[in-house]
Every structure is written in structure tokens, then in C-alpha cells.
Amino acid sequence: MSVARRLPEVLVPALLVVATALLGLAVSNYLEGYFVNTLVKVAIVVGLYVFIGNSGVLSFGQISFVAVGAWTAGVLTVPRADKPIAFPGIAHFLATTNVGNSASLALAAVVGGVFAFAVGLPLMRLSGLAAGIATFAVLEITNNVLGYEGLIGPALNGFSSVPPTTGIWQATIGCLICIAVAYAYQRTRFGRMLRATREDPAAAAAAGISIHRQRLVAFTLAGALAGFAGGLYVHLQPLAANDLFLDLTFITLAMLVVGGSGSLLGAVVGALAVNGIYTFFTAAVNTVDVFGWHLHVRAGTAEIVLGVLMVLVLILRPSGLTGGRELSLPRRRRALADLEKARATT
Amino acid sequence: MRVSKRARWALVIVAAAALALAATAAARTHSSSSKKPIVIGWAHDSTGAMANFDGPALAAAQVEVKKVNKKGVNGRKIVIKTCDTQGNDSSAAKACADQLISQGAKIIFTTCDVNYASPVIQESATKNHLLTVAPCIGTDQMSPKFTFCGGTKLCFSFGNVAQDEGSAMAQVAWNHGWKTADLAKDNTIIYFDAVVNAFKARFKQLGGKIKFETTYQDPTVHPGSVNYHAAAAALIAHPAKVFVTATAGAYGALGPMMDDLRTANNHTPVLNSWAGDGTYWTDQNVTNYWFVTYANAFGHDPSKAVNKLAKALNPAPGTGGFITGPAAIDGVVLAIKRANGSLVGSKLANVMQKFHHVPTISGKVSFSKRLHSVFGRAYRVIELHNKTAIAKGTIVAKKVPHSPDQP
Numbered sequence: 001m002s003v004a005r006r007l008p009e010v011l012v013p014a015l016l017v018v019a020t021a022l023l024g025l026a027v028s029n030y031l032e033g034y035f036v037n038t039l040v041k042v043a044i045v046v047g048l049y050v051f052i053g054n055s056g057v058l059s060f061g062q063i064s065f066v067a068v069g070a071w072t073a074g075v076l077t078v079p080r081a082d083k084p085i086a087f088p089g090i091a092h093f094l095a096t097t098n099v100g101n102s103a104s105l106a107l108a109a110v111v112g113g114v115f116a117f118a119v120g121l122p123l124m125r126l127s128g129l130a131a132g133i134a135t136f137a138v139l140e141i142t143n144n145v146l147g148y149e150g151l152i153g154p155a156l157n158g159f160s161s162v163p164p165t166t167g168i169w170q171a172t173i174g175c176l177i178c179i180a181v182a183y184a185y186q187r188t189r190f191g192r193m194l195r196a197t198r199e200d201p202a203a204a205a206a207a208g209i210s211i212h213r214q215r216l217v218a219f220t221l222a223g224a225l226a227g228f229a230g231g232l233y234v235h236l237q238p239l240a241a242n243d244l245f246l247d248l249t250f251i252t253l254a255m256l257v258v259g260g261s262g263s264l265l266g267a268v269v270g271a272l273a274v275n276g277i278y279t280f281f282t283a284a285v286n287t288v289d290v291f292g293w294h295l296h297v298r299a300g301t302a303e304i305v306l307g308v309l310m311v312l313v314l315i316l317r318p319s320g321l322t323g324g325r326e327l328s329l330p331r332r333r334r335a336l337a338d339l340e341k342a343r344a345t346t
Numbered sequence: 347m348r349v350s351k352r353a354r355w356a357l358v359i360v361a362a363a364a365l366a367l368a369a370t371a372a373a374r375t376h377s378s379s380s381k382k383p384i385v386i387g388w389a390h391d392s393t394g395a396m397a398n399f400d401g402p403a404l405a406a407a408q409v410e411v412k413k414v415n416k417k418g419v420n421g422r423k424i425v426i427k428t429c430d431t432q433g434n435d436s437s438a439a440k441a442c443a444d445q446l447i448s449q450g451a452k453i454i455f456t457t458c459d460v461n462y463a464s465p466v467i468q469e470s471a472t473k474n475h476l477l478t479v480a481p482c483i484g485t486d487q488m489s490p491k492f493t494f495c496g497g498t499k500l501c502f503s504f505g506n507v508a509q510d511e512g513s514a515m516a517q518v519a520w521n522h523g524w525k526t527a528d529l530a531k532d533n534t535i536i537y538f539d540a541v542v543n544a545f546k547a548r549f550k551q552l553g554g555k556i557k558f559e560t561t562y563q564d565p566t567v568h569p570g571s572v573n574y575h576a577a578a579a580a581l582i583a584h585p586a587k588v589f590v591t592a593t594a595g596a597y598g599a600l601g602p603m604m605d606d607l608r609t610a611n612n613h614t615p616v617l618n619s620w621a622g623d624g625t626y627w628t629d630q631n632v633t634n635y636w637f638v639t640y641a642n643a644f645g646h647d648p649s650k651a652v653n654k655l656a657k658a659l660n661p662a663p664g665t666g667g668f669i670t671g672p673a674a675i676d677g678v679v680l681a682i683k684r685a686n687g688s689l690v691g692s693k694l695a696n697v698m699q700k701f702h703h704v705p706t707i708s709g710k711v712s713f714s715k716r717l718h719s720v721f722g723r724a725y726r727v728i729e730l731h732n733k734t735a736i737a738k739g740t741i742v743a744k745k746v747p748h749s750p751d752q753p
Contacts, residue, residue, distance in 0.1 A: 030444030037437040078493070086493045140570075148533065156536050158461040164468065169580035236466035237436045246569050282438050286429050286445060299432045301391040325525075 009326040010183040014176055017042060020272060030282065032168060032238075038275040039171035040232045042268055044179040044248075045255045047225030049267035051218045052256060053324075054191055056128060056198035060249055061119065061135030064142035065223040067244035068115050069108035069230025071146055072160045074239070077104045082161045089150030101165045104248040105231040111118065112227015113220050120219035124212050127201075141251060146168070148242030158240025166226040166236035176234045177223050182264050185221055196217050251278075258313050260320025265327050270320065275310065278302045351442075355503060371489045372395035383425040384682065384689065386675075387446025388455040389466045394433025395566055398510065398626075399458045402663040404428065407455075409658055410672030410707065412711035426468040427451055434462035440722035440728060443469035447476070451687035458505065458667070459535060460494055472496030475693040481638075481670035481680060484537040484620065493577035495718075499695045503719040504674040504711065506640070508592075511619050512544025512719040514638050515720035518727055519617055519740075520552045526589035528558040529602070529713050530577045532593035539563050540594035541619045558584035567595035578606035585614070592619040594625035595665075605631045617650030618647040620725075623665035625733045633732055638725035640708055641666035644735040647726065651707055658669040666726060675706035706747035721746060 017039065024035025050063045076099045078086050081094045099107065099307040119232060123134050148155055166174075185191045194214040201211055251274070257269020280288070281302035284295050313320065388407075390400040391531035408426060415423045420631040427449050429442035443454060443466040455471035460483050472495070480488060482505035487494050519527060527549055532538045536622060544555055559742065562577035582590050589607070591601050600622055607616070608631035615634045623639040623645040625632075641652045643663045655672065656663055677698065684697045699718075703710040709723050727738040 028445075028448065030441050030448050033444065034437055082493045082497070085491060156461075156533065156539065157487075158462055158464065161496060164473075183498045236459070237440055238468060239436070240461045242567065243436060279437075282432060282435065283441070285432055285438075286442070299430055302432075 004330045004345065008328055009264065012327050013179050013265050015271060017172060017175045017179065024168050026117055029342040031279075032074030032301060034275075034283070036166060036168050036171045036236055038272065038279065039164065039168070039175045040229060040236055040257065041252065041275050042271040043171075043178040043229035043232060044226060045252050045267045045271040046175070046182050046221050046258075047229055048252055048256050049261065049264060050182050050185060050225060051222035053196045053213075053261050053263065054186060054198065054218050055215050055265065057215065058132040058155055059140075059219075059222075060132055060253075061123075062226050063244055063249045063252065064139045064224065065112040065116050065226035066230035066233065066248070067142055067241065068233035069227025071153045071230075072158075072227065073104040073108040073231030073272040074112040075153050075235040076107060076234070077101065077163055078161050078165075078295060085298045086157070086159075086161055087150065087154050089155070090153065091151045091269075094152065100234050101163065101235065104235075108231030109224045109228035112133075112230065115227070116223020117216065117220040118152045120216045120223070124215040124219055135262050136327040139245070143241050143245045146244075154240075154241075158243075159234055162234050162238070163237060164237070166232050168188035171232060172234070174228065178229065179268065181221070183266075185218070186264065190214060190217050193293065207343060209248070213222075221282055224257055251306075254310055257319075258310060259323035260324035262319060262324025263322055263326045266320045266324055269322055271319065274306065274309075278306055281305050293294045294299065372439040381427055381603070382663045383423045384419060384452065385446075385450045386424060386426050386453045387443070387451025387470075388428045389431050389439060389442040389633070390428060390455075391434050391457050391462070392430045392432065392618060393429075394431075394435075394462075395594075395597065396434060396457045396459055396462055398624075398664060399482055399667050402659070402668035403458070403624075403674075405659055406668040407481070407656055407671030409655060410675045414675065416681055417746050419682050420685070427506045431457065431466070434459075436465045439463075439492075440469055448452055448476055451476070453461075453477045453479065453623075455674065455693070456480050458484070458670075459700065459725050460485055460487040460535065461536070464494060467495055467501060471498055471500040471691070475691045477678070477689075477691040477698075479503070479538065479674050480505065481745040482667050483719065484511065485540055486719045487536070489716060490718070491716065499631055499715070499718075500691045501718060502695070502698055502713060504670045504677060504706075504708070505719055506723055507621075507717060507719045507721045507746070508540035508695065508727075509746045510565070510617075510723075510731065510743045511638060511725065512541040512546075512592075513548040513746050514741050515541070515617055515619065516545045516548035516552060516554065516634065517741055518638060518741065519549060519588050519590070520554060521583065522588075522615075524615065524617075526555045526557050526586040527561070527588045527590050528581050528586040529556060529583050530581055530589060530591040531559065531561045532564050532591060532599060533561050533572075533582070534564045535708065537620075538592040538621065539732065541621075542590060544588070544747065545592075547588050548743075548745065549730075551607060551745070557586045562599060562603075564597045564599040564627045566594075566599075571599075578610075579605045579621065581614075582607065582610050582612045587614070589614050589616045589623055590618075591616065592621055595620040595624050601627050601629065601632075604635065605629070607631075608633060620665070622665060623667065623728070625730060625735060626664045628730060628733055630732050632730050635728075636726055636727065638741065639666035640723070641669040642726045642728060642735070642737055644726040644728075644737075645666065646735075648724075648740060649709075651705070655707065656657070669708040672707040673711065675705035676708075677711055678702065689706070701718040 255270040258265025356620040431439040480503040483503035488501035562574040563571040618637040724740040
């Protein structure tokens with residue numbers, strides 16, 4: 001497939017993200033936060049896609065890497081003077097270390113990746129339900145450690161004075177970086193080998209592909225992207241351990257499934273569509289006008305609508321809105337005609 | 347099912363269009379505001395963990411506002427505009443604060459837990475420099491010494507300082523001759539933690555003995571947790587004169603813990619904080635159960651004004667926490683008057699820091715430069731016995747011991 005034909009595979013998701021950012025700038029000031037939040041969610045879901053989408057293995061543990069990234073970026077950017085109050089029991093090294101915004105995001109990615117690698121070493125030997133449950137256990141452990149261990153962060157207090165640097169542009173750039181990395185990975189031989197293991201593990205293993213190694217590479221990369229997204233998240237709004245737990249796990253998985261877990265486009269479309277709908281109905285609880293018609297819904301409507309949407313998508317389009325496929329330009333008619341002619345002559 | 351490329355293109359466009367529609371539609375949200383009234387924006391939770399505390403406080407505040415508006419505040423009326431944070435979803439809470447500010451709110455009220463309130467505080471106090479009030483945050487984390495308010499003096503809570511409440515509970519225990527106590531700490535929320543820590547410190551000062559300590563996690567805040575059953579079993583295994591905890595009746599652990607204790611034929615008194623106020627969560631196993639609270643919501647408060655207000659509310663308030671809403675309105679109104687009608691956050695904060703025994707419907711309220719939550723209030727002591735509430739007088743914390751929660 002030519003580069004030009006493949007270009008939409010990465011351009012369309014990127015353009016959707018940029019369009020979302022521009023929309024976010026166009027709406028009322030108070031709604032901009034929802035758009036920034038949506039972009040951060042896109043980054044998280046893209047990270048999720050890198051592992052789940054390419055490997056076909058379900059992971060409930062991805063949000064633990066988001067949490068670790070958020071903790072890293074948050075702890076390292078809270079002003080040093082605030083740390084004795086914000087983190088009364090924190091380790092001396094962390095109390096005396098401060099970095100800037102960009103460095104905190106990079107470190108969040110590194111720590112997320114390293115943690116994912118350490119966790120993935122034993123876990124990536126598992127498949128199916130066992131892998132899902134094991135990654136869920138990682139989520140539980142991480143949540144409890146971050147939520148209660150004062151040596152490494154705010155524990156129960158949650159973050160309160162992290163510089164709020166994630167605006168619409170930081171979120172957009174962060175999101176584009178995640179998309180670029182995810183796309184680059186899926187085009188490499190590692191990405192192809194992992195997808196081969198997804199389609200037929202036995203055949204892939206017979207062809208000499210190490211399933212464990214390929215999954216570990218993807219899991220580590222996904223952890224790094226998740227850590228990075230966690231850094232973006234903590235710079236957006238005050239977070240506590242429970243903000244990075246079950247709700248976020250299931251909503252991001254829902255985004256991936258609704259969009260189509262088999263493609264990068266699916267991850268982006270799913271995150272945008274689900275968050276768009278969720279945002280609309282969340283805002284409608286406090287009344288919105290739709291073409292002059294006042295719409296007011298009861299609290300909880302967003303969750304009901306999302307639930308119904310998920311059921312419908314799973315019934316009508318089990319492989320998601322995008323069918324789990326990337327978007328590429330159609331083949332040129334002449335080339336097709338030439339191909340058919342060649343076939344006819346042989 | 348194989349999908350044609352054209353169909354996939356169409357789907358992407360539809361998704362983008364849906365997002366655009368959502369955005370443009372939502373952008374037209376009501377933003378009408380009148381310049382004349384003083385607009386208080388109230389970001390409350392109607393569905394989540396704080397709903398049982400925010401709802402009654404807001405309803406009672408609205409009654410109080412009607413009363414205030416009969417005379418007006420420096421010739422102006424007060425209007426409360428509300429925004430539902432829907433379970434304190436961070437994005438929704440943040441958007442709520444911005445929405446209320448865009449509707450002309452000059453003072454922002456927020457929910458009763460400091461972590462849940464953080465996104466609102468960040469927008470209102472830190473970014474927009476508005477006076478930000480929580481009717482019933484039960485810790486002193488709104489103070490400038492903490493970082494929740496971005497180091498500003500703009501945040502206040504009309505809730506009691508948890509250390510004050512824990513100290514009052516210790517006095518209740520001591521006064522009833524309960525000289526030994528077992529502690530069961532719900533460590534999901536700082537307020538719960540701080541109350542039990544303060545109880546422990548003050549109880550030991552009074553000469554009491556802590557016989558056993560355990561922890562658990564409420565499943566409402568920490569989904570999936572069931573360790574409160576183990577905590578109840580551990581309490582039964584370590585007899586003491588009183589079992590002390592701080593957790594909410596509205597959550598998931600308290601009811602089952604009481605069931606565990608009473609069905610095991612253990613009838614040791616259980617002493618809780620304001621969080622465990624109310625009968626709405628109780629069953630026949632909630633006996634010999636004590637708590638301290640802001641007001642007696644069962645119609646037997648020492649203050650006639652409180653009883654009258656409780657009676658006026660429909661539905662009737664479930665806990666005494668309802669009084670913190672009107673108390674906060676009373677306090678803010680007084681601050682505006684003392685600031686000569688100014689709504690500038692820093693001016694109002696300066697005035698409020700000087701509140702000393704200021705009368706509100708909830709009793710006398712004091713703040714200081716260091717403490718931005720109320721201390722020294724008279725707590726109502728109530729015993730529950732199979733859904734019957736029995737008033738057991740009032741208590742004021744004589745001493746607030748230093749506890750690990752106070753930097």
C-alpha cells in the first residue's frame with residue numbers, strides 16, 4: 001500500500017483531534033474544560049488501543065499506569081514550598097525535587113512505561129480471562145498503594161496544587177503525540193508481529209514470533225502512553241486515587257469498544273463520540289438549548305444513554321463504529337483495472 | 347460484518363458532527379443573569395456520595411434566602427443559582443463552577459468534601475478569586491495553610507473542624523463513663539480519619555484507654571470493599587466500653603457493621619460523628635448508637651428557629667447537616683454587610699477571618715486567619731434506638747488536641 005493511501009490512517013484521527021480542539025475554543029468558556037477532558041481521554045484510549053487493539057488481550061490495568069503517571073507528574077510539579085502541607089509524609093527525595101511541566105510529562109511517560117514493563121514481565125504470559133483478572137489485580141493494588149501511601153504522594157488527600165498547565169493546546173499536542181506514537185508502532189514489524197499473534201497465536205508462534213515478548217513491548221509502550229496521559233490529566237484538574245480507578249477503567253474501555261478496538265481510528269472516534277454524548281447529557285442536567293428548545297434531563301441520563309448506546313453498538317456493530325478498521329484512500333480505478341486485466345491474462 | 351470504506355467515512359463524519367452538535371448545542375446553555383441581585387452560585391451534588399449532605403443544606407439555604415430577601419442585603423436581593431455536579435465528576439464540577447461564574451455568581455458554594463470540592467475551588471478561588479464557601483466541609487483544609495485553596499484566604503467552611511468534633515465525641519464518651527474504647531477508622535475520607543484521630547488524642551488526654559484499633563474502607567467511596575465486616579468482627583473480639591467510628595450512614599459500611607455487631611449479640615454503644623446522623627439508613631439493629639451533630643433534625647433541637655426551619659423543609663431533612671446551608675448564607679450576608687456591599691473575594695475573606703462568635707441559625711460561628719472552618723459550636727448529642735432518636739443534650743469541645751492531621 002502506498003504512503004499516500006495510508007496517510008488518512010493517521011491524518012484522519014489527528015484531524016478529528018484538532019477539530020475537537022477548535023470546537024473547544026469556539027464554545028463557551030465553561031464548556032472548554034469538557035473538551036480538554038475529552039482530548040485527555042482520547043490520549044488514554046489511544047494508549048489502551050496500543051495494547052488491547054494490537055494484541056486482542058483485554059487489560060483492566062491500564063488506568064493504573066495513568067495513575068502512576070499522574071502521581072509522578074503531580075508530585076514533581078507541586079511547588080516545593082507547598083509540599084510539606086500537600087504531602088506531609090512524602091519521601092525526602094520527592095519533597096526536594098521539582099521539575100517543569102514538559103519534564104514532568106516525560107517522566108510520567110517513563111515511570112508509566114517502566115511500571116508497565118515490570119508488571120508485564122510475569123503478566124504477559126497470560127491470555128484471555130486470566131490476563132484480564134491479573135491486570136485488574138494490578139489496578140486494585142496500584143489504587144490502594146497510591147491512595148494510602150503518603151511516602152509517594154498525597155495519599156487520601158488527593159492533589160490540590162498541581163500547576164493547571166493542561167489547556168486545550170497542551171491536551172491537543174499530547175493527544176497528537178499519542179496518536180503519532182501509536183501509529184508508528186502499529187506500522188513497525190513489532191506492531192505487525194503482535195497483530196499476527198492476535199489473529200492466530202498458534203500460527204504466529206509457529207512462524208517464530210515470541211508472543212510474550214511482543215505483548216510485553218506493546219504493554220510497555222501502552223504503559224508509557226498511559227503515564228503520559230496521566231500527566232496531562234493531573235495538570236488539568238485536581239485528582240485523587242479514586243478518580244483513577246474503576247469508573248475511568250470502564251468508561252475508557254467502553255470508548256475503545258464503541259469506536260472499534262481493532263484500529264487507531266476506532267480508539268479516537270470512540271473516545272470522541274462517547275465523550276461527546278456523555279458531555280452533552282452531562283451538560284443537559286443543568287439545561288442546554290438545542291436550536292431554541294430547552295433540554296433538561298435528570299442526573300444519570302448520560303450513563304443510561306451511554307449504556308444503551310453500548311448495547312446497540314455491540315448488537316448492531318460488534319466490531320465498533322469503525323468496524324475496527326483504519327481509514328485509507330480507495331485504490332485508483334486504473335490500477336484496479338490493470339490488476340483485473342493482469343489476472344485475466346494469467 | 348464487512349463495512350465499506352464509504353460507510354466508514356460516513357461514520358467518522360457522523361461522529362464528528364455529533365460532537366459538533368453536542369458542542370454547539372451545549373454552548374447555548376442558559377446564561378441569562380440579572381445584574382442587580384447578588385448571585386450565589388451553588389455547585390451541588392444530587393446523585394453521588396455527597397448528595398445526602400448537599401441536598402438538605404441547599405434546600406434549607408433557599409428557605410433562609412427568602413427570609414433574608416424580605417429585608418435585602420444593602421438594598422439588593424440574593425439569588426441562588428445551582429449547578430449539579432452529578433456525583434462530583436471532576437469535569438462536571440469544574441464546568442459547573444465556570445458556568446455559575448458565567449451566570450454572574452460572585453460567591454461560589456461547593457460540596458461538603460474537600461477532595462470532591464477541589465475542581466470547583468480551583469476555578470472559583472484560585473482562578474477567579476471569588477469567595478468560595480463550603481457549607482459543611484468537616485476538616486480545616488479550607489484554611490490558607492493548606493494548598494486546596496491555592497494558598498489564598500478565599501475559602502471557608504461552615505462545617506465544624508473535624509478535630510473539634512472528635513474532641514467533643516471524646517468528651518461524650520468520658521462523660522458517659524465509657525473509659526475504654528475501640529476505634530474503627532474508615533480511611534476513605536480525610537474527615538473520617540481526622541475525627542477518629544482527634545477522638546483518640548482527646549480521649550487519652552481525659553484518661554481514657556484505647557484498647558484496640560482497626561481500619562476499613564467504605565464501599566461507596568472504595569468500590570468492592572467488604573473489609574468492614576472484618577472490622578466489626580475485630581471489634582467484637584476486643585471488648586471495650588464504646589466502639590468509635592466516623593463514617594456516613596448514607597454510604598455502605600455503617601449499616602452492615604451495625605448488623606454484624608447486633609446480630610452477634612454485641613450491644614456495646616457505638617459512637618459516630620455527624621456523618622452517621624439520621625435514621626434513613628437504619629434498621630432494627632441500630633440500637634445503642636450515638637452521634638454528635640450540628641442540629642437535631644428530629645424536631646427536638648434546643649433552638650426553636652432550627653425546629654421551625656426543619657419543619658418548613660419538604661422533604662424533611664435527614665440529618666442535622668441541613669443547618670449548615672442557612673448558616674453559611676447568614677455568614678455570607680453578614681460579611682457582605684460588613685464589607686459595605688462589596689462582593690470582592692479578598693474583601694469578604696478579610697471580614698470573615700474576623701468573625702468571632704457571629705450569630706447564625708446554627709449557633710455562634712468563629713473563624714480566624716489560621717482556621718477557616720468553624721470551631722466551638724455546641725454539638726447536639728443524639729442516641730438512636732431502632733429508628734427512634736433520643737436527644738441527649740449538647741456538648742462543646744473544651745479542648746482541641748493536636749492531631750496528626752494538623753500541620
